[in-house]
Amino acid sequence: MILWLKGVKFNVTTVDMARKPEELKDLAPGTNPPFLVYNKELKTDFIKIEEFLEQTLAPPRYPHLSPRNKESFDVGCNLFAKFSAYIKNTQKEANKTFEKSLLKEFKRLDDYLNTPLLDEIDPDSTEELTVSRRLFLDGDQLTLADCSLLPKLHIIKVAAKKYRDFDIPVEFSGVWRYLHNAYAREEFTHTCPEDKEIENTYASVAKQKS
Structure with missing residues (x-):
């Protein structure tokens, strides 16, 4: 939803969490979504992911989404x-x-x-x-x-x-x-x-x- 509001083009790949593919297990062992990997750095905390997206996808190219209040x-x-x-x-x-x-x-x-x-x-x-x-x-x-x-x-x-x-x-x-x-x-x-x-x-x- 955040990426959509930012206007970012992205692809969605669905995964059966009951049968995780090996690459997902290696990527974030013991972790359930959501998580984010950027430049080989893993983020698993949802708040940290939000903060990262807001800071990285910033104006003038992307809109700010932080609330004023x-x-x-x-x-x-x-x-x-x-x-x-x-x-x-x-x-x-x-x-x-x-x-x-x-x-x-x-x-x-x-x-x-x-x-x-x-x-x-x-x-x-x-x-x-x-x-x-x-x-x-x-x-x-x-x-x-x-x-x-x-x-x-x-x-x-x-x-x-x-x-x-x-x-x-x-x-x-x-x-x-x-x-x-x-x-x-x-x-x-x-x-x-x-x-x-x-x-x-x-x-x-x-x-x-x-």
């Missing part, structure tokens, strides 16, 4: 961890507790998406903007913050529905506006895994509650 990066940082705990829980009596923690993170994200950013507010306007109209986390353009959060949101939406019959509440209007805007962008939809692939991945993770 730090909170755009921070606001969804705990969401996937809460989802993982929720989906892995096997105790029926604890399910509500894990679901409540997940909903709390969704509420935090929703509040941020519905709160106007400073650059949305026109001090000369007579109309008070009470709810943000922006398309994405940091404005109307996709940034690295979206590249990090949107794939996780998609996984949560698909896997939680399949294995916990959980839907993102409709009252989280900011989250749904964000998702609808993201699904309208091919940079996101064409780099997302298929729903079935997500379901298969989480089939062994989502234990039956007892």
